[in-house]
Amino acid sequence: MAPAKTIALFPEASYGAALNCVGIAQELRRLGHRPVFLCHPGFSGVFAEYGFAEYQLTEADAAPTDWTEFIERHQDAFRQTPLDQLESYVGPTWEAIVDTAMRVEEPLRQLLARLKPDAIVLDNVVMFPAIANAGVPWIRVVSCAETEIPDENVPPYLSGCGDNERTAWTVFAGRYEKTVAPAHRRFSAFMAECGLKAPAAPTFLDLSPWLNLLLAPEIIRHARRAPLDPQNVVFLDGCVRHEAPYTPPRFASHNDAPLVLTSFGSLGAMDVAMTKRMIAVFATLPYRFLVNAGHWREDYRDVPDNVFIDSWFPQPSVVEQASLFIHHGGNNSFCEALYYGVPSLVMPYCWDGHDNAARAAETGVGRRLNRYDWSDADLTAAIEGLLGDQAMHKRLKANAVKMHKAAGVTRAAQEIDGLLTGISR
Structure with missing residues (x-):
C-alpha cells in the first residue's frame, strides 16, 4: 500500500454519482488514505x-445551477420517447452542464491549488480543465450506463435502444450529434482557452490516460467490437457502498409478504401524481411496499396499510431485503439490484435510465414498463410476474454471489491505490 495520500473525489451533482463515490471513498479510507469531496x-x-471532509464548490459570477428546478421545468419531456427528448431535454441538459463546467473552472482551479491532492477521482460526463491541468493523475468513474463509452456494437448513449434495433441506432445517433453540436462548440472553445483539446464531438469527456472505472456488471455487459484496454479500464462488477442496517417497519397487514422497494431517485420523486397512482395499485396487492417520496413526503396523506412512505431510505440495506426493486433505471439502483440478486422493474424517464431499462429486459434481469403509459393491470402483471419468476430469481442470486466476490468498491480502491503506488516508486 502507498503512504497515505489525499484523494479528491468530484462527483457530478446527482445522488447516484455522489453515493457511488462514497462507496469508493469508504474503501480508500479503510486503506489508510484521506479521501475528501469537492461538492456542488x-x-x-x-x-x-459519512465522515468525509467536503469542500463546497461555488460557481463564479452566477447563481449555481439548481438541478431540481431544472428538472421541474423539463418534466413534460419525461413523457416523451428518448428520440423526442433530444430536443426537449438532452440538448438543454448538455447546455446546462457546459455552463456549469465553465462557471466552476476558476473556483475549482483555486481549490485544487489549495488542497494539493495526490489524485482526483472524477465521476462526471464532462471534462473540467482545472482537473486536466492540475498536474496529478485523474481517474474517471463511469457511474452511468456502459453506453456512455461508445462502440460500434453498443447502442447509442441515452437512446434506450436494444441490441437488435440497428436502424433506430442510426437515426438516434445522427439526431443526437446534431442536437448537442452547439453545446459542444462552446465546450471546445472553452477547452481551447484553457490550453486543452476537446474530445471529438459529440463526446464531452475522454477516457483517462491513467485509470477508468466502469460499474457495468458482467451479466449486463455488452460485447464490444473494440474491447477496452484492460491496462487502464477496469470493470468493477458493481460498486455498492456500505450503509447503516435497516429494519422494515411493522405494517398493519401483510407482514410476512414479499417486500417491494419503489424509488425513482431524488428528482424522479417529484412526480407525486404518478407515484400516487402506483400506490393505488399497491393497495390491491398482497405485498409490502416501501416508497421513497424524497422531498415530497408531506404530499401523501392517505396511505394504504401495506405501504410505508418515507423521504429517504439507506437504499442498499433495503434492496438487500427486498424481493423486487421498482426504479427509474439509475445506474446505482440497477447495480444495487443486481448486487443483491433482486429483479428490477424499470420505469425510466430520462438519461441513461432508458438504456438500463432496455438492458434489463434483453438480459433477463428485469422488465421495462413505460413510466406513464400503463394500466393498473399492466403494473400488477409486471409486479406479480417478476415476483413469481423463480428461474430469474435463481439466476440473479447466483450472479449476486459473483458480484459480492468481485467486491467492486474494494477493487476500485485497490486500483487507485495501485496507481498511486506505481507513481510514487
Missing part, C-alpha cells in the same frame, strides 16, 4: 454524513 452547492452535508 446543494450537496453540502451529504459526504460529511
Whole structure:
C-alpha cells in the first residue's frame, strides 16, 4: 500500500454519482488514505454524513445551477420517447452542464491549488480543465450506463435502444450529434482557452490516460467490437457502498409478504401524481411496499396499510431485503439490484435510465414498463410476474454471489491505490 495520500473525489451533482463515490471513498479510507469531496452547492452535508471532509464548490459570477428546478421545468419531456427528448431535454441538459463546467473552472482551479491532492477521482460526463491541468493523475468513474463509452456494437448513449434495433441506432445517433453540436462548440472553445483539446464531438469527456472505472456488471455487459484496454479500464462488477442496517417497519397487514422497494431517485420523486397512482395499485396487492417520496413526503396523506412512505431510505440495506426493486433505471439502483440478486422493474424517464431499462429486459434481469403509459393491470402483471419468476430469481442470486466476490468498491480502491503506488516508486 502507498503512504497515505489525499484523494479528491468530484462527483457530478446527482445522488447516484455522489453515493457511488462514497462507496469508493469508504474503501480508500479503510486503506489508510484521506479521501475528501469537492461538492456542488446543494450537496453540502451529504459526504460529511459519512465522515468525509467536503469542500463546497461555488460557481463564479452566477447563481449555481439548481438541478431540481431544472428538472421541474423539463418534466413534460419525461413523457416523451428518448428520440423526442433530444430536443426537449438532452440538448438543454448538455447546455446546462457546459455552463456549469465553465462557471466552476476558476473556483475549482483555486481549490485544487489549495488542497494539493495526490489524485482526483472524477465521476462526471464532462471534462473540467482545472482537473486536466492540475498536474496529478485523474481517474474517471463511469457511474452511468456502459453506453456512455461508445462502440460500434453498443447502442447509442441515452437512446434506450436494444441490441437488435440497428436502424433506430442510426437515426438516434445522427439526431443526437446534431442536437448537442452547439453545446459542444462552446465546450471546445472553452477547452481551447484553457490550453486543452476537446474530445471529438459529440463526446464531452475522454477516457483517462491513467485509470477508468466502469460499474457495468458482467451479466449486463455488452460485447464490444473494440474491447477496452484492460491496462487502464477496469470493470468493477458493481460498486455498492456500505450503509447503516435497516429494519422494515411493522405494517398493519401483510407482514410476512414479499417486500417491494419503489424509488425513482431524488428528482424522479417529484412526480407525486404518478407515484400516487402506483400506490393505488399497491393497495390491491398482497405485498409490502416501501416508497421513497424524497422531498415530497408531506404530499401523501392517505396511505394504504401495506405501504410505508418515507423521504429517504439507506437504499442498499433495503434492496438487500427486498424481493423486487421498482426504479427509474439509475445506474446505482440497477447495480444495487443486481448486487443483491433482486429483479428490477424499470420505469425510466430520462438519461441513461432508458438504456438500463432496455438492458434489463434483453438480459433477463428485469422488465421495462413505460413510466406513464400503463394500466393498473399492466403494473400488477409486471409486479406479480417478476415476483413469481423463480428461474430469474435463481439466476440473479447466483450472479449476486459473483458480484459480492468481485467486491467492486474494494477493487476500485485497490486500483487507485495501485496507481498511486506505481507513481510514487
